[in-house]
Amino acid sequence: MNRIAAVSLGIFLSGAGVAHFVVPGYFRTLVPRWLTRPGLLVAVTGAAEFAVGVLVLTPRWRAAGGWAAAALITIYLVSHVDALRSARADRARFLERSVGAAARVVVNLFYICWSIAVAAAAA
Structure with missing residues (x-):
């Protein structure tokens, strides 16, 4: 089960990283307005997600990749909490x-x- 969870996480992160480059417009909508250069942020976070996904997929680096993934996703909470703070019922987009x-x-x-x-589990 641990291997399935790790491989699934690695594939998820790598895929999400690639998606940052395939559909960057969507990811730009997730960047808070007060952060500058959303295009650059989307590219950097996409590359980071892809790299972390590869770490998780590599058994030797899996533990480090898991911790890096946790740190990276924790950083993303800034964006999500900001969205929660500015959420309004009349907005067209569900998110x-x-x-x-x-x-x-x-x-x-x-x-x-x-x-x-x-x-x-990898440690």
């Missing part, structure tokens, strides 16, 4: 409404726990 923004936070907390579990 910009309170329920959607809260879901973003909860899902990312799950990803952090998943990453920590993979790191701990």
